[in-house]
Amino acid sequence: MDISVVVPLYDEVESLPELTSWISRVMADNNYTYEIVLVDDGSKDGSWDMIVKLKENNPFIKGFKFRRNYGKSAALNIGFEAAKGDVIITMDADLQDSPDEIPGLYRRITEDKYDLVSGWKAKRYDPLTKTIPTKFFNAATRKMSGINNLHDFNCGLKAYRKTVVKNIEVYGEMHRYIPVIAKWAGFTNIGEQVVEHRARKYGKTKFGWTRFINGFLDLLSIFFVGKFGKRPMHFFGAMGTLSFFAGIVIAIYLIAEKLYDLAHHVVPRQPTDNPLFYFALVAILLGSQLFLTGFVAELVSRNSHDRNNYQIEDTI
Structure with missing residues (x-):
């Protein structure tokens, strides 16, 4: 035809x-x-x-x-x-x-x-x-x-x-x-x-x-x-890695700052007094969530079989 x-x-x-x-x-x-x-x-x-x-x-x-x-x-x-x-x-x-x-x-x-x-x-x-x-x-x-x-x-x-x-x-x-x-x-x-x-x-x-x-x-x-669509982990994983890595870098910086103060006999600030502490916490949590989202998206993409399941009433 x-x-x-x-x-x-x-x-x-x-x-x-x-x-x-x-x-x-x-x-x-x-x-x-x-x-x-x-x-x-x-x-x-x-x-x-x-x-x-x-x-x-x-x-x-x-x-x-x-x-x-x-x-x-x-x-x-x-x-x-x-x-x-x-x-x-x-x-x-x-x-x-x-x-x-x-x-x-x-x-x-x-x-x-x-x-x-x-x-x-x-x-x-x-x-x-x-x-x-x-x-x-x-x-x-x-x-x-x-x-x-x-x-x-x-x-x-x-x-x-x-x-x-x-x-x-x-x-x-x-x-x-x-x-x-x-x-x-x-x-x-x-x-x-x-x-x-x-x-x-x-x-x-x-x-x-x-x-x-x-x-x-x-x-x-x-x-x-x-x-x-076929590799959602590449997107969510990449975003999660960047976020998690940024959080870890900030956390290391805060730890190094406290150790420096102790080494120089300076009374260190509490980590919670530094706004960077909260940025690090949010970045690490967000990165972890993005990783989990990527895993779930991978499972969904591999198991979706009824996206186009429509009810046809009649055919001629």
Whole structure:
């Protein structure tokens, strides 16, 4: 199979008939073998009933329905697991992503040999309250990840080589940073393509201000997990060593100071009268705690098997 189109959706019943018809038309015009994987993230507006109806007339549609709303990352993860195509293309269900971009993205993977190609909506139809924070997060992500050739990490329109989606894990709200996850997994041939951004035709956006707070926290998480996810002791152990060592050095200094005073027949101060005593105590205790945290993190990282355990209510 040439292409799997993975579409996460939440309350997009109005756009689904037009979207699936448009995708099918593009595939037929280019003689691609394909499937459309629709993942309903707990919609309440009848989106699942529409998917079932569309499936009756389009055998290339696959559908998954979550029992409740888990988020876009969960929907993408399930879609990636189900995808059978050699190239996987993701797009949003709100018709702001154009299926006409599919052939170009497909060629970038198959002919230009990219592992991942991310869309860049150079001209956007979103309000400033959405575009300004997005620019900030994209700049911060480029700085922290070292992927300097991408302008828009969060663009829903992306193309992947099959081996990429089968070897990465998307959870929490990490869909914003899939290129970073792919890079940490060893897929470094990442490209970008300017794509059309269309004004929303039906409904309204499902994202509020909390997405920007979550996005910043996820950026910190993905940086830490990418660097130390498989070896947390390297992070906590290093911090613990520095803290513990600093505490010991201060303690030695305080002991040496007291011995010096005794040797010169000077009445020594009590250690507790010196503020450095408390710095040493805190540094030693903090270092010990960081060591213990590193050991616990190592155990957790080696025994976590249910991070992506989602309840699927129905499948077609």
